[in-house]
Amino acid sequence: MKNRKLILAVCAAMIMSMASCASSSSNADSSKAESSSQTESSSVSESSSVTESSKPDSSELTDNHHKYDNLTAEQIVAKLSLQEKANQMALPQILGLSMDSVKKNCYGGVLSKVTAQTAQEWRSTIDTIQKNAIGSQTGIPIIYGQDQVHGIYVCYNSVIFPHNINMGAANDKELMYKVGQITADESKLCHILWTYSPCVAQSVDPRWGRTYESYGSDLGRITELSTSFTKGLRDGGLIVCAKHFFADGNVKYGTGEQGDIKMLIDRGDATLTDAQADELMKVYKAQIDAGAQTIMISHSSVNGVKMHENKKYIDKLKNELGFKGFIVSDWNSVQNTSAKTYEEQIINSVNAGIDMFMEVDTADEVVSTIVKAVGDGRISQQRVDDAVTRIIRVKLEAGVFSDPMFEKLETKQKDVGSEEYRKVAQQLVEKSMVLVKNDNKTLPLKKGTKVYITGPAADHAQAQCGGWTMEWNASPRREIDGVTTIQKGFEQLAQQNGITVITDKSKAAEADVVLLCVGEQSYAEWNGDTEDLALCGKLGLEGNKEAIKEAKDLGKPTIACIVAGRNVILDEADKKNWDSIVMCYLPGSEGQGVANVLCGNAKFSGTLPSPWYSDIKQIGTNDCWLKKGFGLKYE
Numbered sequence: 001m002k003n004r005k006l007i008l009a010v011c012a013a014m015i016m017s018m019a020s021c022a023s024s025s026s027n028a029d030s031s032k033a034e035s036s037s038q039t040e041s042s043s044v045s046e047s048s049s050v051t052e053s054s055k056p057d058s059s060e061l062t063d064n065h066h067k068y069d070n071l072t073a074e075q076i077v078a079k080l081s082l083q084e085k086a087n088q089m090a091l092p093q094i095l096g097l098s099m100d101s102v103k104k105n106c107y108g109g110v111l112s113k114v115t116a117q118t119a120q121e122w123r124s125t126i127d128t129i130q131k132n133a134i135g136s137q138t139g140i141p142i143i144y145g146q147d148q149v150h151g152i153y154v155c156y157n158s159v160i161f162p163h164n165i166n167m168g169a170a171n172d173k174e175l176m177y178k179v180g181q182i183t184a185d186e187s188k189l190c191h192i193l194w195t196y197s198p199c200v201a202q203s204v205d206p207r208w209g210r211t212y213e214s215y216g217s218d219l220g221r222i223t224e225l226s227t228s229f230t231k232g233l234r235d236g237g238l239i240v241c242a243k244h245f246f247a248d249g250n251v252k253y254g255t256g257e258q259g260d261i262k263m264l265i266d267r268g269d270a271t272l273t274d275a276q277a278d279e280l281m282k283v284y285k286a287q288i289d290a291g292a293q294t295i296m297i298s299h300s301s302v303n304g305v306k307m308h309e310n311k312k313y314i315d316k317l318k319n320e321l322g323f324k325g326f327i328v329s330d331w332n333s334v335q336n337t338s339a340k341t342y343e344e345q346i347i348n349s350v351n352a353g354i355d356m357f358m359e360v361d362t363a364d365e366v367v368s369t370i371v372k373a374v375g376d377g378r379i380s381q382q383r384v385d386d387a388v389t390r391i392i393r394v395k396l397e398a399g400v401f402s403d404p405m406f407e408k409l410e411t412k413q414k415d416v417g418s419e420e421y422r423k424v425a426q427q428l429v430e431k432s433m434v435l436v437k438n439d440n441k442t443l444p445l446k447k448g449t450k451v452y453i454t455g456p457a458a459d460h461a462q463a464q465c466g467g468w469t470m471e472w473n474a475s476p477r478r479e480i481d482g483v484t485t486i487q488k489g490f491e492q493l494a495q496q497n498g499i500t501v502i503t504d505k506s507k508a509a510e511a512d513v514v515l516l517c518v519g520e521q522s523y524a525e526w527n528g529d530t531e532d533l534a535l536c537g538k539l540g541l542e543g544n545k546e547a548i549k550e551a552k553d554l555g556k557p558t559i560a561c562i563v564a565g566r567n568v569i570l571d572e573a574d575k576k577n578w579d580s581i582v583m584c585y586l587p588g589s590e591g592q593g594v595a596n597v598l599c600g601n602a603k604f605s606g607t608l609p610s611p612w613y614s615d616i617k618q619i620g621t622n623d624c625w626l627k628k629g630f631g632l633k634y635e
Contacts, residue, residue, distance in 0.1 A: 168215035
C-alpha cells in the first residue's frame with residue numbers, strides 16, 4: 001500500500017532523471033488520489049519506461065505478427081503455457097512498468113494515465129507498448145484501457161461531453177448513440193481501443209460522490225441511454241466495458257469502505273432483495289445484448305459480500321445472462337476482499353469468476369499466485385483456460401490480432417476536437433439543461449438586455465467539466481484547452497443576440513438582469529461523498545455565498561445557473577429570491593450551449609433524472625422539492 005505523496009515524489013525524480021525518454025503514461029476508471037491501493041484510475045505519468053531502446057526490431061515484429069492467424073481463441077489458448085495464460089490475466093498500470101517487462105511478460109492489457117497528452121503523443125505511447133507486446137515470445141497484442149466516461153478526458157483539445165447526469169436529463173437515445181460513435185472515433189485517434197464505460201449505476205442517494213457518473217435513478221432511462229451509447233461505441237470500433245457490476249449506486253449512506261480512507265458512502269454495501277437484484281441485473285442483460293464485450297466489477301458489496309469475491313452474482317452474469325466476454329476487476333480492489341492474505345484474495349477472486357486483474361502494482365504477484373495455485377489445485381486449469389479464452393476472444397473479435405499496430409484503423413476525423421463533434425456536444429448541453437423556475441418570464445433574455453455575469457462558476461472550466469477531466473479528481477488547472485466557459489459563451493453570442501455582457505463589478509448597477517453562476521467543486525468518487533449536500537456546504541465552490549449575497553444586494557431580476565454533479569440542496573430564501581433557476585449539471589467543454597438556451601436560440605427540454613430534495617431528511621422517502629421528470633419549458 002503506497003502513499004500517494006511518496007508515489008508522486010518518486011515519479012518526479014524518475015521523470016527529471018530520464019528527461020530524454022519518450023513520454024508514456026496512463027489512467028483508468030477509478031480512484032486515484034490519496035491511496036494508490038484503493039483506486040481504479042490514478043497515477044502520474046511514467047516517462048522513463050517507454051524508450052527507443054525498448055522497441056523490438058522489424059524482424060521480431062514480422063516473426064510474431066501472424067503467429068496466430070486463422071486460429072480460434074480456444075486454439076490460441078491451447079498453444080500457451082500456464083505462465084503465458086496467467087500473464088494474459090494481468091492488467092498493470094504503466095506507472096513503473098518497463099517496456100522490458102511488457103516484452104518479457106506480454107500482459108493481457110495496460111492501463112492508466114493522468115497527465116494529459118496530445119493525440120499524437122498518445123499514439124506514440126501506445127504503439128511503443130504494443131510493439132513490445134507483439135515482439136515478445138508470446139506475441140499476443142495488449143489492449144490499452146482508459147476511462148472515456150465523457151470524452152477522451154486526458155487528451156488535449158478533445159471534446160469533453162457533458163457528464164452522464166446531463167445525458168440522463170437530456171434523455172435522447174439517438175444523441176447518445178452519436179456520443180458513442182464520436183467517443184470511439186476520438187479514442188481511436190489516440191489508439192485507445194478499450195473504454196471503461198458506460199457506467200450503468202442507479203443513483204439512489206445524491207450524497208454519493210459518483211452521482212454525476214450515473215444517468216439518474218430511473219432504471220428504464222438508464223437502460224435505454226446506456227445501451228444506445230454502447231452500440232455507438234461498438235459500431236465505432238471500441239471494446240466496451242460496462243460498470244460497475246453491480247449495485248454500486250444502491251449502497252447505503254454510512255456503509256462506505258473503511259480502509260486507509262474513511263468513506264461516507266462510496267464502495268459501501270447495498271442491501272437487496274432478490275427482486276431488486278433481478279431488476280438491476282436486467283440493466284446488464286441489456287448491455288450484453290447491446291454488445292458490451294467486458295464488464296467491470298464494483299468496489300462495493302451486495303448483502304455484505306464484496307463484489308470482487310461474490311461468486312453468486314458473477315455466476316449469474318456468465319451463466320444465466322449468457323455473458324461471453326471477460327470480467328475485469330477494479331483498481332486494486334481485490335485487496336479489499338475478506339481473505340487474510342493477498343494470495344488468498346487473488347485465488348478467491350479468480351474462483352469467483354474474475355478473468356483479468358487490475359492489480360496495478362502487483363501484476364507479477366498476481367501471475368505467480370495463479371500459476372502456483374493451479375499447481376497445488378486451489379485454482380483449476382479449466383478456470384484459467386476459461387478466463388484466458390474469454391480475453392483472447394474479445395481481442396480477436398475486436399481485430400486486435402489482425403491489426404495490432406493500427407495500420408488499417410479508420411477514423412472519420414483527422415484529429416480530436418473537430419467542429420462537427422463539438423456541435424454534437426453543444427446540442428447535448430442545450431438538451432440537458434433543466435429549467436426549474438422562471439417567474440416573470442425572466443428567460444429567455446430579450447434583445448437589448450444588459451446582463452451582469454457573476455459567480456465562481458461563470459468562468460471556471462474546471463468546475464464546468466467536473467471530475468475525470470485531464471486528471472481523475474479534477475483538472476490541475478482552472479482553465480482547460482478547448483473548453484468554452486459559460487461566460488465566454490455569452491461573450492461569443494452577445495452581439496448576434498443583441499445583449500450586452502457586463503463582468504465588471506463596478507458597472508453591475510447598469511445591468512437589467514443578473515446571471516448568477518454558482519456550483520460545486522470538481523471531485524471524483526469518495527471525494528464527492530457529502531454529509532450536507534448543500535450548494536454552500538463543504539463541496540460548494542469558494543465564492544458561492546459572496547456571489548449570492550452580491551446578487552441579492554443588487555436587487556435586480558436574477559437568473560441562477562447551478563453547475564453541479566447532482567441536485568444540491570438550496571437555501572429556501574435563495575430559491576424565493578431567484579426569479580429563474582437553471583440546473584446546468586456538468587456541461588463539459590461547450591459552455592456556449594448554456595448561453596444559447598438562455599438567449600432563446602434553443603428551447604429548454606431537459607428534465608430531472610432524479611428527485612430534487614429540499615432537505616437531506618427527504619432522501620429515501622417520497623418527499624422532495626421537485627419530482628424526477630420535472631422540467632419547465634418556454635411558453
